[in-house]
Amino acid sequence: MNLFYTATDHFVLSPAIQLAFWGCAILLLDTWLIPDPRKRRWLVPIFVLPAIVLTAIALGKQHAYLVSEGAREISAFNGALTVDGFALFFNWVFLISTLIVSIVSYRYLEIEGEHHGEYYGLILLANCGMFFLATGTDLVTLFVGLELMALCFYVMVGFLRGERRSNEAALKYLILGAFSSALLVYGFSLFYGMAGATKLSVIVKAMQGRDPWDPVLFLAMATTSVGLLFKISAAPFHMWAPDAYEGAPTTTTAYLSVASKAASIAFLLRIFLGPLDVARPAWEPLLAGVAILTMTVGNFAAITQTNVKRLLAYSSISHAGYMLLGLIAGNDTGLKGIAVYVLVYTFMNLGAFLVVIALRRQNIIGEDVADLAGLAKRHPGYALLMLVFLLSLAGIPPTAGFLGKYYIFLSLVETGHYVLAVIGTLYVAVAIYYYFRIVRSMYLDEAAADTAPLASTVGLRFAVGVSGLLTLCIGIYPEPFLRLAHTSLLK
Amino acid sequence: MSFLGWFLLTPLAAFLLLLLLPREQEKTIRVAALALSLAIFGLSLGLLAGEPRETDLAWIPELNIRYHVAVDGLSIWLILLTTLLTPISILISWKYIDRRVKEFHAFLLLLEFGVLGVFAAMDLFLFYVYWEVGLVPMYFLIGIWGHDRRIYAAVKFFLYTMAASVLMLASIIYVYQRAGTFDYPAILAMLASGKLTFTSLEQTLLFLAFFVAFAVKVPLFPLHTWLPDAHVEAPTAGSVMLASVLLKLGTYGILRFCLPMFPTAARENAGWIAVLAIVGIVYGALVAMVQPNVKKLVAYSSVSHLGFVILGIFSFNQQGFDGAVYQMLNHGVSTGALFMLVGYLYERRHSLEIQDYGGVSTPAPWLSTVFLITTLASIGLPTLNNFVGEFLVLQGAAQADFRWAVFAATGVILSACYMLWMYQRTFYGETPEKVTHQMTDLNGREWAAILPLLALMVWMGTAAETFLPRISAANRLILQQTTVNVPFNVQTPAPRPDVAAKEIADAR
Numbered sequence: 001m002n003l004f005y006t007a008t009d010h011f012v013l014s015p016a017i018q019l020a021f022w023g024c025a026i027l028l029l030d031t032w033l034i035p036d037p038r039k040r041r042w043l044v045p046i047f048v049l050p051a052i053v054l055t056a057i058a059l060g061k062q063h064a065y066l067v068s069e070g071a072r073e074i075s076a077f078n079g080a081l082t083v084d085g086f087a088l089f090f091n092w093v094f095l096i097s098t099l100i101v102s103i104v105s106y107r108y109l110e111i112e113g114e115h116h117g118e119y120y121g122l123i124l125l126a127n128c129g130m131f132f133l134a135t136g137t138d139l140v141t142l143f144v145g146l147e148l149m150a151l152c153f154y155v156m157v158g159f160l161r162g163e164r165r166s167n168e169a170a171l172k173y174l175i176l177g178a179f180s181s182a183l184l185v186y187g188f189s190l191f192y193g194m195a196g197a198t199k200l201s202v203i204v205k206a207m208q209g210r211d212p213w214d215p216v217l218f219l220a221m222a223t224t225s226v227g228l229l230f231k232i233s234a235a236p237f238h239m240w241a242p243d244a245y246e247g248a249p250t251t252t253t254a255y256l257s258v259a260s261k262a263a264s265i266a267f268l269l270r271i272f273l274g275p276l277d278v279a280r281p282a283w284e285p286l287l288a289g290v291a292i293l294t295m296t297v298g299n300f301a302a303i304t305q306t307n308v309k310r311l312l313a314y315s316s317i318s319h320a321g322y323m324l325l326g327l328i329a330g331n332d333t334g335l336k337g338i339a340v341y342v343l344v345y346t347f348m349n350l351g352a353f354l355v356v357i358a359l360r361r362q363n364i365i366g367e368d369v370a371d372l373a374g375l376a377k378r379h380p381g382y383a384l385l386m387l388v389f390l391l392s393l394a395g396i397p398p399t400a401g402f403l404g405k406y407y408i409f410l411s412l413v414e415t416g417h418y419v420l421a422v423i424g425t426l427y428v429a430v431a432i433y434y435y436f437r438i439v440r441s442m443y444l445d446e447a448a449a450d451t452a453p454l455a456s457t458v459g460l461r462f463a464v465g466v467s468g469l470l471t472l473c474i475g476i477y478p479e480p481f482l483r484l485a486h487t488s489l490l491k
Numbered sequence: 492m493s494f495l496g497w498f499l500l501t502p503l504a505a506f507l508l509l510l511l512l513p514r515e516q517e518k519t520i521r522v523a524a525l526a527l528s529l530a531i532f533g534l535s536l537g538l539l540a541g542e543p544r545e546t547d548l549a550w551i552p553e554l555n556i557r558y559h560v561a562v563d564g565l566s567i568w569l570i571l572l573t574t575l576l577t578p579i580s581i582l583i584s585w586k587y588i589d590r591r592v593k594e595f596h597a598f599l600l601l602l603e604f605g606v607l608g609v610f611a612a613m614d615l616f617l618f619y620v621y622w623e624v625g626l627v628p629m630y631f632l633i634g635i636w637g638h639d640r641r642i643y644a645a646v647k648f649f650l651y652t653m654a655a656s657v658l659m660l661a662s663i664i665y666v667y668q669r670a671g672t673f674d675y676p677a678i679l680a681m682l683a684s685g686k687l688t689f690t691s692l693e694q695t696l697l698f699l700a701f702f703v704a705f706a707v708k709v710p711l712f713p714l715h716t717w718l719p720d721a722h723v724e725a726p727t728a729g730s731v732m733l734a735s736v737l738l739k740l741g742t743y744g745i746l747r748f749c750l751p752m753f754p755t756a757a758r759e760n761a762g763w764i765a766v767l768a769i770v771g772i773v774y775g776a777l778v779a780m781v782q783p784n785v786k787k788l789v790a791y792s793s794v795s796h797l798g799f800v801i802l803g804i805f806s807f808n809q810q811g812f813d814g815a816v817y818q819m820l821n822h823g824v825s826t827g828a829l830f831m832l833v834g835y836l837y838e839r840r841h842s843l844e845i846q847d848y849g850g851v852s853t854p855a856p857w858l859s860t861v862f863l864i865t866t867l868a869s870i871g872l873p874t875l876n877n878f879v880g881e882f883l884v885l886q887g888a889a890q891a892d893f894r895w896a897v898f899a900a901t902g903v904i905l906s907a908c909y910m911l912w913m914y915q916r917t918f919y920g921e922t923p924e925k926v927t928h929q930m931t932d933l934n935g936r937e938w939a940a941i942l943p944l945l946a947l948m949v950w951m952g953t954a955a956e957t958f959l960p961r962i963s964a965a966n967r968l969i970l971q972q973t974t975v976n977v978p979f980n981v982q983t984p985a986p987r988p989d990v991a992a993k994e995i996a997d998a999r
Contacts, residue, residue, distance in 0.1 A: 391627065396626075396627070397620040409660070409664050410668070413665050422661055425660055428657045432653050440642060478554075479553055482551070
């Protein structure tokens, strides 16, 4: 037992320190250090840049250390934090999302008339919470990370103070989120009761040899699952997602749908492959049911949506179902598949939301499927990229999304879950229908009278372009990305 | 990477090149697209002579996926047909497509890229990727440049083919799981050596998953309902590519993948499939007869003609296979030509209803002559191409089950009825004033587009020897593969050894 703050501790914690420091610094700058509101406007967002660069350097050092030493993991704080391939992989994903979302937020919030520096502070602090979700190996650390992330999101979802949709979304998200957190923490308390410790490694040892159908374990599993499934918006705990996605500022929606989901998936994997691994016979059928239900709800509800943000919300629900399938398969392919899926999902989903952001202009909301009509004529570049994102979301080769789905299906077939594989593939056909409603609107429908130029900034163009390029690249030449995903395997 | 490997990427390069051109310069785009597609056609002729015709490279080693492409007697002619019809499609769209010109030509080249890949892919994963790549451009070709109900038709086309092919993906993954490789020749070798065997249930399910994906594309009765909509609504070039090339993807897939991989299931199911094919032949012909819309008539005739191809394949003998493949090419040439000519009519009269025509032969004698030759080719007049294919198919069917041949032969008679009746109502009789005004004869561009196809009709009808040896050699191999693991032996007339050796040498 080490009671002091060691160099290793600092090394492992350094990305979080950077994120927290700059996050707090931005809050201070915004409220106190820069008194002139006009200067504040453009000065505050600039500070996101050093935050991201320094965090990336810290992560890069950890990455380099793992590679050069050939070590599997670096453990710190007596096992409360563990940096391994898994943690690094997810942390990179979070950081990329943070970068892209920060780049595009400035103009968007200006248009919404709610440009405040604290938004950037919240983004960085949320990312800090995610860091603990991916790196934490202690129930308390994980829970604190989860709450840090969630609290930031509650504020960000309700950021459009003047808009009722946004307020309503935030309140719904907050109440349901608090409820699910309570259930989660109740489950954690049961683990503590069974193992007498909060460290995952100790709990795993204590659980060994326990009957999978042990009632206490089952109760712990059930309550923890509810909390986790809520966070990844799996049915039947998905109710908050469409409202929160639609009401939130679109930049927040993009961040919520990508980074928050990735963090929650990382958290879910840590728990299900750690303390709950012994209970696999109990949770496997349960999760299979949840996955099928999630895909069903997500895909069928998306068909009738007319609001693009809501449609993408339901589609993101169905994607959560696919990711769960990888966990159900549970072999290396499946877990690698989840990593690949998270990676490609980040780019394609962010990309799709970025196009929606570009459509939001002064006095034009631009969230309806009909608002995209004729986009191919007016802005062929954006339309083409949106097409790539939608094809990828639908899982059509040669885009990245196909590869993610392919991995999941392969793992299901390898482990003999044929029925799930068939259901999963059949839902691809359903998904194509609603994604192509957007394509149809962009390419086939006559242009709407909307002639206002898009709210396209250099940053936005750059972000969309990079997302589109990566979505295609991962699909056409995925080898380096697959290797990266391989390092994220959690044994 | 050998010649073939590079060649298959040329349409993609052309597609990207076209994207770089400014969209206002429509003339430049048309000329560039035509020149590029002609160059691709020229290169494809090199496949007839070029050696070696195989490329096998690692693509995604992590997943064991290879860029393995090869060309044999089965695919070579289909590839040439595709590369020939792409420049022709551009030519016939010169005036017809007057908006979003850049996108149109880009999509056409992307379609060519996907289709060529399907015909050459020897890796199941690669095959699936190409298969899907071809779908998206066709959706746009119908949906953007089509007629009034284009969006409905495009969505229907897309959903039908997509829904059918997702189960094929699941089956491909299953085959990979069992075989440990996506490499098609390797899988066949494992099947032949008995290293890989499928139980009867596995075979049936996998066969059905593959078969349904292909049958929708063919389309086999009763999965054909998307076809008339898609054809009628598509622009002329879209109809031509759809009929001539895209439908062949289905029949090619059945012959290339379904039969050799799952021979037992294929033979067990041959009975009802052949019956469906015959129903399709007769049904397609009968429905075609009552169509008031000339494009729809040709579309239903496609259902009928493709029935012959399926029937030939499921006869499981050399003549049937040869006839089926030959009929694929014939249909590509003659139905493609028919759609072009219907497009010519439409560009002049702006109507597809037969009743709006009549006496066209007076103001446009050359158009009528060319149309008549194509019509006769389509109904299988000896010395023109379809006769050879239909004859071989019927011969093959008769060997398998004489009743099949009897019923299928009625399709030949019916095709003469509906085609000639349509011709008579359109081109003979009194000439309404409007027709006289609007019907001008073929111009130079139109001649240039149709002449290669007319030449092919005669060539394929009189000198089948140019094409058949390579086809037979490939089919002989497939027939052999479908005979392995089959409990009963099929009677095939033994090929004369000297001829066979020469054919195989030719094919190489």
